[in-house]
Amino acid sequence: MTDTFPVDVVVSLLQAASAEQEADVDELLATVSLSRRDSVRIGQELRRLRATSDRWRRRGQELAALFSSARELAQLRDVDELLGRLVERAHDLMGTDVTYLSEYQEDSRELLVRTTLGTVAPSFPGLRVPPGMGLASRVVEGRRPCWTSSYATMTQAPHDSGIDSAVTAEGLVSMLGVPLLAGDEVIGVLFAANRVEHEFAPEEISLLSAFADHAAVVLQTARLLARTQDAADETRHAYGELARHVEAMERASEVHSELTGLVLQGSEASDVATALGRALRCEVTLLDVGRLEEPVATAVDRSRRSGRCTPTDGGYVVAVLAGATLLGALLLEPGEVPFGPVELRTAERAAQITALLNLKQDATIEAEQRVRSDLLADLLSADPERHADLATRARARGIRLDALRSVVVVALPAELRHEAVRGLRRESGLIGEYADHVIALTTDADPAAASTSVHATVGRTVRAPVLAVGAGFSDLDHDLRARIDAASACVGVLPALGLDDAAVTADAYLPYTALFGPGEPRVATYLRLVIGPLLDWDAAHAGKLVPTLAAYLGNRMSPVATARALHLHKNTVLQRLERTAELLGADWQEPDRLFRITVAVQLAHLTRGA
Structure with missing residues (x-):
């Protein structure tokens, strides 16, 4: 006899199995006439089907979230921003306490913790994992997921004191790490960790691995794009530098031609500074060697020793040299054109041209001075023959x-x-x-x-x-x-x-x-001979006999006018004149002696002896 089921019961059982409708399987089976054994078998199969359905539905949701995250990540181009978003999405997918990404360093073979989410210890971000140490190194070496439910008791990978301290400070217990692979190259490790013991299910490992695969592709693409952009920027910079160099070379060629013309035209050294400033579009000053002030003098000395342009106060100086002799310097102040190697070499060549023109100018001046000195000597000579054609020779000199x-x-x-x-x-x-x-x-x-x-x-x-x-x-x-x-x-x-x-x-x-006449000793001898006693009295007594006598002689020998000129009382002037008579003799006002005394007093006044 074949058992039959009402259609409604069959539909309800299928809905319960697909988890589309919440229903108690045992209650549904109780509505039909079945043996205990058959009811148990059907109930087990229905529950297995429902578990499978739940698992696939959850898997579908996870995959949907995974692809959604992958699409979002694919739109990012900045590597640092991408790393942050990648860890954030992995954190949402896994639901763990902490998620972080360690980047593989090719030069040192270390792993560097670049981005974290959920961490609290300041020592964890930026943590470096030495080669061959910890769970992360095992992931890199095996290129496959590795996990542990208790990091402290983990034995499958060697421990490192620095890593252990950071993990302890963060309170991490269970950890799952999956590699970020670009072909056979490991570019990093993505970690999901909990602060409690946790056995990671195959579905969790598979989910994080799948996400890491997508993330690795996106991350590698972003890196390649960044490198491409850097290469493009470098290329543009190189083209810019090349263009600037070509422009600088053209300017250097122009100024070299102009400087050569200045030499051929017999121009002066100052013309070189003008031409150089016009070519480099900056202010150029020709400095006199005798008028250098600090800090320019120090910079010129350095340029003199090196023979090169030397920086000073935002500009440059270059010494103008003739062998070891310093003839001056060129001071270049900042202008429209930045000072690059070509500009500085151009300035150094200009300094050489300046030295050449200086030497040429000095030679011309020396020759002209010899001619003029000879002309002056002939003019002052008592020999009539040397006076021949003097006017003509002078006119030739202007x-x-x-x-x-x-x-x-x-x-x-x-x-x-x-x-x-x-x-x-x-x-x-x-x-x-x-x-x-x-x-x-x-x-x-x-x-x-x-x-x-x-x-x-x-x-x-x-x-x-x-x-x-x-x-x-x-x-x-x-x-x-x-x-x-x-x-x-x-x-x-x-x-x-x-x-x-x-x-x-x-x-x-x-x-x-x-x-x-010429000769200084005669003046001193004359002063001592004529008014020596007055000079000695004034020196010994801090007196004013010589100044009073000078005022007396200058005011027509009038005591009243002298007192008024010196702002003294008339009696004071008379007393000083009496002392003068005692020292020089009573006949000091005789015409001949008075003339000599007048000259001596005037000399004493001029020599500031009074």
């Missing part, structure tokens, strides 16, 4: 002898005279060395103005005290020698009067020159 009106005699140490002549080369007139002095014949009709101008120029050039004495003349042939002698005699007397840096005229000091 000098009109008939326009010269003043002579300035400059007293300087011998080692400074040559430099002083170079400094005066731009002055109009005839300049040269003669009889241990620098002689300047100028067109200035005012000897005072001429001496002032020459004194200022020479002082700036040699940076030392300068005595310049001017004298006018009307006849070049008959007056010049006499006026030079007068100015030279004045130069000899001025130091005795306390002057070592001044611009004066010979006529202003003519009385003293006539009395003493």
Whole structure:
């Protein structure tokens, strides 16, 4: 006899088996007439079918979530962001306490914990796993999932004290690690871990492995894209550098051609700085070797030793050298064009051109100075034969002898005279060395103005005290020698009067020159002979006899006017005059003695002896 079931019961049993409808299998079987054995068998099969259905349904949900995560990850291109999202999705899929990813380091063969989720210990992120140590190394070596329900008692992989400390600090107990594979290459290990003991089911291992496979592909793709982007950026940078280099080479070629032209045209060194600044689109200054200040002077010294451009205050300096001699420096300040190797080499070549032009210019100046000095010597010579064609030779140098009106005699140490002549080369007139002095014949009709101008120029050039004495003349042939002698005699007397840096005229000091001529000792001897007792009294008593006598002589020998000029009482002036008479003698106001005393008092006043 065949057992039959109502259709409704069969449908309900199938629905219960598929888990589409919650139903009690035993209650459904009780509604039909079955033996106990058959009811048990049918119930077991129905429950197995329902478990299988549940498992496949859950598997389908997991796969759906897996593919959804894979699609989302595939849209990311930044590697760091991708790693963070990858761990986040794995954490959601597995539902474990902690999820983290360790990246494999090819150079050191270590594993570096790059991204974590759920960790609390600060020592865990960035943890390095040495080769061959811990569960992670076993995953790398075997290229397959590895897990443990109790890390502390794990024996299948060697322990490391650093890893154990980090795991203990995090409180991790059970761990599952799966490899991230790109072909045969392990690029990392993905971990899911719990803070309690847990036996990882095959479904969990399979799920994390499947996710790791998808993630590895996406991660490797992102890395390749990043490398491609880096390569593209490097290529663009290389093209940019090449273009800049070509542009710099073109500028260097242009400035080299221009500098060559400057040499051929006989230009000056300053023109090189102008051409270099125009080519490099920056400010270039030609520095004088005698006027370098810190920190530029230190940078120039370094450039002098190395022969190369040296940085200073955002710019560069390069020494201008002729052998070991420093002729100056070029200062390059930042401009539109960045200073690269080509620009710096261009500046160094410009410094060499500057040195060449300086040497050429110096040679020209030296030759011109020798010619002018010879011309001056011939002009001042007593030999008539040396005067032949003087006017013609002077005109060839751009000098009109008939326009010269003043002579300035400059007293300087011998080692400074040559430099002083170079400094005066731009002055109009005839300049040269003669009889241990620098002689300047100028067109200035005012000897005072001429001496002032020459004194200022020479002082700036040699940076030392300068005595310049001017004298006018009307006849070049008959007056010049006499006026030079007068100015030279004045130069000899001025130091005795306390002057070592001044611009004066010979006529202003003519009385003293006539009395003493050149030679300082005569002045001191004269002072001691005429008013020595007054000088000694003032020195011993802090007195004012000499100043009072000078005021008395300067106020027409009037005691009242003298007292008014010195802001003293008349009786004080009379007392000082009485003391003067005691020291010099009662006849001190006799005309001859009074003249000598007047000269001596004036000399004492000029020499600041009073």
